Amino acid sequence: MADIIQLLPDHVANQIAAGEVVQRPASVVKELLENAIDAGSTFIKLIIKDAGKTLIQIIDDGKGMSTTDARLSFERHATSKIRSAEDLFSLNTKGFRGEALASIAAIAHVELKTKQEQDELGTQIEIEGSEIKSQEVVVTPKGTSIAVKHLFFNIPARRNFLKSNNVELRHIIDEFHRVSLAHPDISFTMFHNGSESFNLPKSNYRQRIVNIFGGKTNEKLVPVEEETEVLKVSGFVGKPEFSRKTRTEQFFFVNNRFIKSAYLNHAINAAFEGLMKDGSHPSYFLNLTVDPKTIDINIHPTKTEIKFDDEHTLYAILRSSVKHSLGQFNIAPVLDFDRDKNLDTPYDFERKKVSNPTVEVDRSFNPFQEEKSPSKSSSFSMPYKKEPAAQWESLYVGLESKGTKSTQEFREVEFESQPENESLFKENSSIETKQRTYQLHNKYIISTIKSGMLILDQHRAHQRVLYEGLLKHTMRKEAISQQLLFPLQLQFSSSEMELLLRLKEDLEHTGFVFSKFEDTTIEITGVPVNVPESEVSIILEQLISDAEQEVPDSNFSSTDLLAKSLSKSLAIKGGQSLSNMEQEHLVNSLFACKEPSVSPTNRTTFITMSVDDFDKKFM
Incomplete structure (x- = not known):
């Protein structure tokens, strides 16, 4: 019987790998931004056309690549990040699989320009569907510029599965947010169809959040800081009154890498328990720093899921840290039986002597007599002067005669009768009172x-x-x-x-x-x-x-x-x-x-x- 197992050609293998790595234009943006960060860039520019379907271009000022590295970077499993299997357990970089550029080049037109600082000239490489079309020397500034055009040009079925431009752009913006939030020490700009969407200068973490989500975000943030032997937590959570209907402002970063974790998200929700309305979700921007040896990043192609050695400990620390911050900044109510802040002595009265109040009552006071001047020995004096009530008996003089007269006058009063028109509504009154619905x-x-x-x-x-x-x-x-x-x-x-x-x-x-x-x-x-x-x-x-x-x-x-x-x-x-x-x-x-x-x-x-x-x- 003839052998039936054979090795796949490289271009076919690259397209299969592209199915895992490149799901949509946002996947390309993520991989290229991470490569630019790993290159030590201080400024990164993202240029998008037609939500990434026509063009995705990343320009950075990193260390660049030599001619050999530029050519080798498009080979499968070619990477500068790891040398042995042990390196997988001490990763401090973003990309390490060596599949990104090879997968992208298999399904798009790629143009790469790169130059190292010590070189006078750089290298330009053009690739279409894993096939190198040209490689030549070019004048280019230090760093790397990579342009990905006509994504999925050779896989029409995959291109037809892409959503509308609005949907794809939203996914690209989400990836841009995740990368830029993890690195506030790097300047980012983003252009879509020629117009500037984001301009994020180098800043601290709080200012980076405000620059992305608007100036109003500043008043919503509560700082969270906690450091233990196992985990270091830093960042911000949103105040409960500013909770949102969606999860768009929920970000976890582990060692500067964005991750998704339903388990850790539950820890945040537990800390906010009783402070938010049903259906609302808290906002948080938290950086978690752990020992790289205690996590496994290599469990998902997009590297957005991480396996922790001891999730239960992280859950407890994270929950208590957020709860402590909410209580420390008077966001959450604190139950204290020893002291009530409403009973604290005001600052101006702290050093004054306490005197017992005295009240003297004049038991001979008669409201119907003319009021005398108040005694000087009294501790309290009336703030107003009461009008004398003398000759109050005159109010009742001639009351009997007036009463008889007014009674006679009252008997002679005639009332104007109103026409009865109730009959107009008698027929409908029974219908109105009859209940048809319950x-x-x-x-x-x-x-x-x-x-x-x-x-x-x-x-x-x-x-x-x-x-x-x-x-x-x-x-x-x-x-x-x-x-x-x-x-x-x-x-x-x-x-x-x-x-x-x-x-x-x-x-x-x-x-x-x-x-x-x-x-x-x-x-x-x-x-x-x-x-x-x-x-x-x-x-x-x-x-x-x-x-x-x-x-x-x-x-x-x-x-x-x-x-x-x-x-x-x-x-x-x-x-x-x-x-x-x-x-x-x-x-x-x-x-x-x-x-x-x-x-x-x-x-x-x-x-x-x-x-x-x-x-x-x-x-």
Whole structure:
């Protein structure tokens, strides 16, 4: 029988490896940024076109590569980071697999320019689908510039699986945030389609967070510092009142490497227990420093998951550190039976002598006598002078005669009779008092129908009513807005501002009025009629959350996303009591909709039970 096992060609093996390493343009950005950091760069520029589908370029001022290294860097498992298997347990660099550049070169057009400081000329290499097209000497500044063009050009199926530009750009920004937060000592800039998205100068960790997520973030941060033999924790957590609906501001860094850990995230949630509303997530930016020998990074192709030797100890230290910081900065309530700060002596009265108050009572005081001047021996004097009550008896002189006269006059008063018009409403009064709907547990509305009974979910039903109303107003551009007495100013991060800018026109059609829309600040002077001013920031945060998780592709409109998000935020919630009139109005409004049977998220709004169903229950 002939042999059937054979070695794969290198270009095929590279494409298979690319399937693990390069999932989308953001994967390329991550690998190239990490290579630039490992090269000792102090300045890194990221240039993106068409969300990375057309161009991803990284320019750094690192140490560069020699001609031989530049050529060898595109070979499989070629790396300068490790020499033996033991090096895997003492890693202090980002990349070490040696698969990144080989995998990227197998599925894109790559152009590399690099030069070391001591060299006069650099090297330029062009590769298309693992095939080297040219290699020549070039004049270039110190460092490395690598451009990745036409990603997945030779794998059309993979390219078709890419999402819309908005989705892919969001993933690229997420990777940019993770790398730039881990290295505040490096300057980063990012350009997308020719416009500058981020400009992050070299700074401390707190300033780096503020530069990325907006100036308003500064007041939300609580520092966390703890150092033990096992773990060193440093960074910041967000105050509970600024918790968010999404997990977009949750960052763990282990030895300057971003990781995802549901177990450690649970430790943070445990520290915030009882301080946040349900459905909210705390913000945190925490750096964990551990011995490299106690972790295993090489368990996931993207290196975002780490295996710890002793997770339980890390959990306890992390939870107690965050809890201590929240208590230390008076964020969390502290239970202390020994001292109450409200009973502390004010600073001005600390050295004054305590004197017992004395009160003297004049037992011969008569309120109907003319008041005499107060005695000087009294410790307390009245702050006002009481008017004399002399001749109070004159108030009652002639009362009897006046009373008889007023009684006679009162008997002669005639009242103007009002016409009775109750008969106009007698026929409808019985109908109004008759209750047609009932509310069950402040969540479901029960109404009778000819065939039996209708049970309606009030939250989903109201979502459907609001959704169709918002769509109609947005499409017809006839929404009514109410003007605010004082403009409302809100601050968002750069990425959130980009989302809001794309939705600005649709928001204006729903009734929002913006007077300023620049940098990280928006100013609102008008809101839709049914939106309370106090909930505007919550509604916009929910909209941003929905847009980040469900950014519409080309076959969906942003109007539909906006209507879904606003209807979800504005709809009455389960547990809210409704009057009979409100219940009936909701039922009537729902069945006036085009699609009353499902909510905007395709969930059932009502069910029916026929009389036969009830009969079967009693059989």
